[in-house]
Amino acid sequence: MTADTFPFRETERKWQERWKALFRCDTAKTDGKYYCLMMFPYPSGDLHVGHGRNYIIGDALARFKMMEGANVLAPMGWDAFGLPAENAAIKNDIHPAVWTERNIESMKLQFDRWGVVYDWSREVAACRPDYYRWTQWIxxxxxxxxxxxxxxxxxxxxxxxxxxxxxxxxxxxxxxxxxxxxxxxxxxxxxxxIRRYAERLLDDLDRLERWPERVRTMQKNWIGRSEGVEVSFPLEGMGETLSCFTTRVDTIYGATFIVIASDHPLAAELLRRGGREEEGGAFIRHVRELQVQEREKAESTKEGFYTGCRAVNPATGAPIPVFLASYVVMEYGTGVVMGVPAHDQRDFEFVREAPLEIPVVQVISPDGSASPRLESAYVEDGIMINSAPYDGLGNREAMDRITDDLASRGLARRVVHYRLRxxxxxxxxxxxxxxxxxxxxxxxxxxxxxxxxxxxxxxxxxxxxxxxxxxxxxxxxxxxxxxxxxxxxxxxxxxxxxxxxVDSSWYFLRYLSPRDERRAFDPELANRWLPVDQYIGGIEHAILHLMYSRFIVKFLHDEGLLAFDEPFGSLFTQGMIYRNGAKMSKSKGNVVSPAPLIEAYGADTVRIYTLFIGPPEKDAEWNDRAVEGAHRFVNRVWRLYTNHRELLDAGAAADDRVDPEALDEAGTALYRAVQVASKRVRDDVFERGFQFNTAISALMELTNELYLYVERNERFRAGDGAAARLFRNAVRRLVLLLAPMAPHLCEELWELFGNDGSIFRQGLPEPDSRYLKAETYTLVLQVNGKIRSKVEVEKDAPRETLEKLALEDEKIKRILAGGTVIKTIVVPGKLVNIAAKLA
RNA sequence: GCGAGAGUGGCGGAACUGGCAGACGCGCUGGACUUAGGAUCCAGUGAGGAAACUCAUGGGGGUUCAAAUCCCCCCUCUCGCACCA
The missing domain is CATH 2.170.220 (Methionyl-trna Synthetase; domain 2)
Known part of the structure; x- marks a missing residue:
């Protein structure tokens, strides 16, 4: 005989159909609004279990929020423009629009199969004219x-x-x-x-407290704010000056050459005046080639070409040669760098290979005296030397003074540069x-x-x-x-x-009024529903998509169209799913398709496994075998019902009143297990950031407790009414807590228990806080930090009692015999540690 | 090179403010039920040891009565940025 299994095939379609209405959001009601947004996908046609993680996390969260009474907005759409459609079109001779719409249909079905539900009445697709019309408007x-x-x-x-x-x-x-x-x-x-918004994009990162630190850091580095000085170096015998950006103007007395980017507007002119046009042109072409080639290779070389021109160091008055160099790029600063070989590692390396002999002048030293020979650039702070009026000063102070002095001569100004393009x-x-x-x-x-x-x-x-x-x-x-x-x-x-x-930088606004033909979005609704309460997506969008969306929202805010200026209040980036040590991708041939898994085990099994695989923010390795564990769990919960139909069927199930004071020992233990599970699930999901993996393990523990209760409790087995009511109470709470993660199973059970209406309109069980702790606990007894004994004690036993129990414990006494107790540490609820000098 | 994260049984991972390391699951072992078990249920499962015990959270030091957790040094892996002037 085979054991009962959850008939998922028959059940899934039924609920997936009914949930469509459940997820229809009435945005006119904003009380308890919760905008739960998942990054809209590119409709590539096939989703694998790695994509699924994103949507399953979001769906479970939306359902938990619903059970907490929130008015949840969970829309979905398609980032439907892009290269793959054109590639597919070329390959299969099918129009991109047709290919895309076909994929959208197929992906919607895939969401359905996962039990992942959205308010599809709000669907948007970036490639449809009624959407891109407003992208053009922006x-x-x-x-x-x-x-x-x-x-x-x-x-x-x-x-x-x-x-x-x-x-x-x-x-x-x-x-x-x-x-x-x-x-x-x-x-x-x-x-x-976007550069005009650089400062605000940077400053406002501090307000995004509920974003991962990692993402904020990445954006910060990407913006790359850098404070420095622009110094003018007059070109010898010419009217022009070269403007250098430097963050280390304190080293200017050591600037013994100038390097400019080979695509600098003045480069050709300098070569002409230096009479080195021909060879210089060849060098420029060579550098351009280097730039497109392998990065590491290009970066390791510090090649230079002397232009034949010289500039004047405004601090020392000395003429210094001007080079074109492979390591200076036009995109940063002014495209001109003052070369300080003694204090910049790149410049140091450059002079070693430079086509001219270039002096290395040390201007900062740790102790005020020059080092005999530099093995590498000295980049630390120190005392100024070889810098005429500034000798003896700390370099930080000198930096300010030099800037002021050069500025008063009109040769320098303080500037802020950004790396953001x-x-x-x-x-x-x-x-x-x-x-x-x-x-x-x-x-x-x-x-x-x-x-x-x-x-x-x-x-x-x-x-x-x-x-x-x-x-x-x-x-x-x-x-x-x-x-x-x-x-x-x-x-x-x-x-x-x-x-x-551009398409994806504003779609979250469109969901509020997706069919509005008069405007891109309804400012009133947008102001009430945004910022998004929870944004969920992959870390791969940490920089571009999130930065561009922030920029566009700030712009629309400045235009007076939006009251808020950050789109996403809280961001969650889920980890990727790997298989055989690699990111899932078609080209690697390691994708796990959800369809056969759902076919074999049901959607709830796939959901439970996906959520159980590990902490959601971390990468995880997919394990085909472990899916069976999730499947067993789903069926174990199902069998709690089928094994006890007479206790749980409609009618009987309604009565689950429990008087915890009147329970026997096993009953109290089960009752307590229910309270502990309720608390843990709530904490794991809401307080600790979507830790569905530990929430599920808490529910597995509760399930195990229920099986043991059935197996071992005589009163329950004998048909005792109070025991039966407790059992019902526990099973009902288990099902409620599990519902957002295994929705088909739990919705079905909820109906079988005789309830009307969706389980997702029910509240989550509140833990009975009086029963979160056991009456007694195991007190650990240590000597010098090592566990030597254990003893059961009452939960409220005072410190003195605990200390006394420890000192009277036979094992402890034996160990302490002949020694001296130095100190006793009592941690109620945990342990007693006796520090002692032993004989 | 810079920045961030990680390293815990055979495996995925628990351990929240320092307080019983290994919850839960996979796998494995044994038992029950069975014509049968690859279903199900129960029990066991870090290593060594007959046991008492000892040793165990990448390695090495330190702080502490007590360290996976805090501090210092080192190693390995992953991710991001990368000539940032």
Whole structure:
């Protein structure tokens, strides 16, 4: 005979259908609102169990919150623009829109199968015109505010595929598809001026207390604020000066050369004046090649080329050579660096290989006297030397004085630099939101009239790469050709599309009024429902998506459209699921598909295992065998019902009143186990941050207790009424506590118990705090920190009693015999430790 | 190189403010029920030892009556950033 198992196949569909109404959120009611948001996925078609973790955590949380009486908003949508749709289209000859919509349908079914439910009436998809219309609208708002501008910028170009490559298509300087070396091409592109928000994006990180420290640190480093000084170095025999950014102006007396980026605007001019144009050009090309090649290789070399020109060190008055160098980049600071070999490791390495002899002048030393020979750059603080008027000062103080003195001569100013770049949003791609701009020969770049939005993506487009670096949209004459919204003359549309991060930087606003045809979002609803109470997603979006969303929300706030200026109040980043030591991916062939697992074990088993696998914020290794443990647990809970149908069926189950005072010893133990489990589940989920793994283990323990109670309690076995009521009470509470994690099982049991309405409208059991501690506990007796004995004591026994018990314990007495007790430490509830000198 | 996180049985992991290391689960062992068990139920399961005990939280030091937990040094792994001037 086989034991009863939960008939999950019959049960799952039934509840999945009924839950759709349960998750329909009435946003007009904001009392107890809880906006539970999971990052919307790219509709790639197939979800694996690693993706599932995100959604299962979110779904369990939403259900726990519902049981706490919250009005939960849990919407879902699709980050549906992007490269894979185009790739699939090229490969399978299917239109990206068709491919995407097909995938969306299939993924919705996959969510259903997991028992993961959303308010689908709010579904949005970034690729649908009623959504991207408003993405375009945001672009125009940014443009009007002066935060969207056009500038020439480099793109990755594959000379053999003859196409522009996205950064993710470039692997260590080579085209991901064909392996040829990627080169750079300059194109006119659109940028968003996120740098103007750098300071606020940085400062406001401090307010995001409920974000992981890790994410805040990553954003902080990404913004990369750095305080320093810009110093002017006049070029010898020329009118111009070179402006250097430095954070170590205290070392300026040791600046014995200048290095500039090879793509610096003055580079060519300097080479010409130095009479070294030809060789210099070759060097510039060489550096450009280095930049696209392997990073480590490029970084280890400190190659330089003498321009033939010299600049004057404004502090010493000495002429110093100007070099082009591979290690200076135009993107940071001013693209010009003063070379201080004695105090900067890179400069130190540079002079060793430099084509000219360059003096190494030490200007800071630990003790005020120069070191005989530097083995490496001295980068610590110290005493100033070789720095004329500043000798003897601490370098920190000298830094201020030198800055002031140079500034008074008009040669320096204090500046703050950020590493954060403006956001390049142009993509030479088909499958994205068209940039709603028109280029007119007389008016320049003009935004499309808002009433003419959306600028629709044309459908019949050949999106195979064309070889000229332009977007496929450029081939569609009827798209390109238009009239200027400003002067009415003939003009051309911008043919690039927007980075998909633009789409995802505001979708959380759209969920509140997804079908609104008059505006992107309803400010009133948005102000009432945001910031998002809980955002859940992968750590891979720690920087870009989260930073861009913060930027857009701050911008909309500044436009007076939103009252808040941070989108996500609390952020949770779940860990990834690995298998065979690697991240799950199709290319590695280690994906675990949920469908066969759900087929074999049921959705609740897969959910329980996924939540039980480990702390949700940490990475975890998927173990096929361990899934069976979750399955056993689900069935053990089910059998509590089937083994005791007569006690739990409708009618009987209603009466679960328990008088804890009147219970026998085993009964009290079970009653207490229920209270402990209730407390632990609540704490693990709400207080300790979604620790579903330990919450489940608490419920496994309670289940084990119930089995033992049935097995061992004579009164229960004899059909005692009070024992039966206690059993019912315990099982009902177990089912309530488990419901958010194993919803199909528990909803079904709840109905079998004779209840009307969803279990998710029930409150979570409150622990009876009088019964969280046992009447007695095991007091540990230690001598010199080592456990020597144990004794059962009453829970409220006073310290004196505990000490007395310890000293009178036979084992302890034997050990202490002949020795001297130095000190006795009594920790009520835990232990007594006797520090003693033993014989 | 810089920054962050981690290292605990055969495995995944517990241990919340320093206080019985190994909860819970997987696996394994034994038993019960059974024609049978790969179902189910019960029990055992860190290592060594016959036992008393001893040793065990990456390694080494330290603080403390007491350390997985706090401090110092070192090793390994993962992630992020990376010529940041």
């Amino acid at each position: 672009f125009i708002r940014l443009f009007r505010a002066g935060l969207a501008y056009r500038e020439a910028a480099s793109v990755n170009w594959c000379p053999s595929c003859k196409t522009v490559l996205a950064n993710e298509q470039v692997a260590s300087g080579a085209c991901e598809r064909c392996g040829s070396v990627v080169s750079l091409r300059k194109l006119e592109q659109w940028f968003f001026g 403006d956001w390049l949003i142009s993509r030479q791609r088909y499958w994205g939101a068209p940039i709603p701009m028109v280029h007119c020969s007389s008016c320049g770049s003009v935004p499309v009239n808002e009433s003419d939005l959306p600028v629709l993506l044309p459908e019949n487009v050949d999106f195979h790469p064309r070889g000229d670096g332009k977007s496929p949209l450029a081939t569609v004459a009827e798209f390109v050709k238009t009239v200027c919204p400003s002067c009415g003359g003939p003009a051309e549309r911008d043919t690039d599309t927007m980075d998909t991060f």
